[in-house]
Amino acid sequence: GAVVSQHPSWVICKSGTSVKIECRSLDFQATTMFWYRQFPKQSLMLMATSNEGSKATYEQGVEKDKFLINHASLTLSTLTVTSAHPEDSSFYICSARDRQLAGIYNEQFFGPGTRLTVL
């Protein structure tokens, strides 16, 4: 149980294009999903919290117009990197919180990550 998938697992794009990354909870409902960014040999940095049916909450310093988040259902959140530039190249990881367990353990279950390379 508690499986989270991400698609694509890796993507290479040209500078100026937009890239969409999907995050799905496969066997549970997630009212809340999270998007992280991770640089090599560093910990995860929270970018935004995505709540089903409402606007995402962005962390300080994260441009909401550049990183568009949509959480259209209880099992799907998407992150769109708009007008990507080489400095956006990174490992993007999503996580989901089980709706039924929320408030008890606050565990987050992570996707396998998406490696974005912008040329």
Add this chain to the structure above:
Amino acid sequence: TQLLEQSPQFLSIQEGENLTVYCNSSSVFSSLQWYRQEPGEGPVLLVTVVTGGEVKKLKRLTFQFGDARKDSSLHITAAQPGDTGLYLCAGTDSWGKFQFGAGTQVVVTP
């Protein structure tokens, strides 16, 4: 600001040795998780601790939550190369803020 301080940052040991990773904070945490992450993959949940003084065992891994719920440790007995990875503690503090520690890179050589 890193609420959760992990130490050491890096640990390299030989197969068969023991190791301990620490996670400390000045804040009280309602729950604390330990994750292991391998290169190019997402973190995998190892354990959740919620009760002060709690000890949980997962095969050769022993997790402890401090009595005051401000610190935790992960101890690995007789480490194997398969234990190599980035170990991350993460927790939810009294204000509902979820944070990761900076991580401890563990390398176990045969």
